[in-house]
Amino acid sequence: NAGVTQTPKFQVLKTGQSMTLQCAQDMNHNSMYWYRQDPGMGLRLIYYSASEGTTDKGEVPNGYNVSRLNKREFSLRLESAAPSQTSVYFCASRKTTGGRGYTFGSGTRLTVV
Amino acid sequence: TQLLEQSPQFLSIQEGENLTVYCNSSSVFSSLQWYRQEPGEGPVLLVTVVTGGEVKKLKRLTFQFGDARKDSSLHITAAQTGDTGLYLCAGSESGAGSYQLTFGKGTKLSVIP
Numbered sequence: 771n772a773g774v775t776q777t778p779k780f781q782v783l784k785t786g787q788s789m790t791l792q793c794a795q796d797m798n799h800n801s802m803y804w805y806r807q808d809p810g811m812g813l814r815l816i817y818y819s820a821s822e823g824t825t826d827k828g829e830v831p832n833g834y835n836v837s838r839l840n841k842r843e844f845s846l847r848l849e850s851a852a853p854s855q856t857s858v859y860f861c862a863s864r865k866t867t868g869g870r871g872y873t874f875g876s877g878t879r880l881t882v883v
Numbered sequence: 884t885q886l887l888e889q890s891p892q893f894l895s896i897q898e899g900e901n902l903t904v905y906c907n908s909s910s911v912f913s914s915l916q917w918y919r920q921e922p923g924e925g926p927v928l929l930v931t932v933v934t935g936g937e938v939k940k941l942k943r944l945t946f947q948f949g950d951a952r953k954d955s956s957l958h959i960t961a962a963q964t965g966d967t968g969l970y971l972c973a974g975s976e977s978g979a980g981s982y983q984l985t986f987g988k989g990t991k992l993s994v995i996p
Binding site for chain 1: 925931971983989
């Protein structure tokens, strides 16, 4: 099983550029999440999708947009990248019935210069 | 947002020693999870605890959920170099909308041969 797949693994952007981080899961999970991880700050929730067709803001949504394309895919878009968005981004998914644990992707390391 | 505080932030020990890391909050969680994260990878779920006072064992790792469901501990017996990593606790709020996990900032463990 691939689990949660994130692309790309690394990206360098110039300030003001846009990009979309892709995430796909093959576990038939209902919920999907985007987190960013910064030194000393831990993992902070950007956006989540409790089920296909719904999205909600997390703790740090400013500067980001998301799309739940279908049950498998949840993308994160930076419309105008800023240096403050330099971070490691993780996508995760969870089955909302039964299991409570998240399955994480291996992350996208984004640098904005 | 419920906060989870982990201690210590950093821990460096010799192989074969025992250690305990802590996760504390002033809020009550319906469940609490522990994850281990290795460099360049996403967090991987170790255990979920849901009942106050619950103790779970995973080989040399023992997890305990506090009676009041506000705190948890992870004890490692006879640490090995393979235990090196970042240990994260994460709590799930009870009630409606409990799709989000709140993460602590982590304990970075180094086990020296």
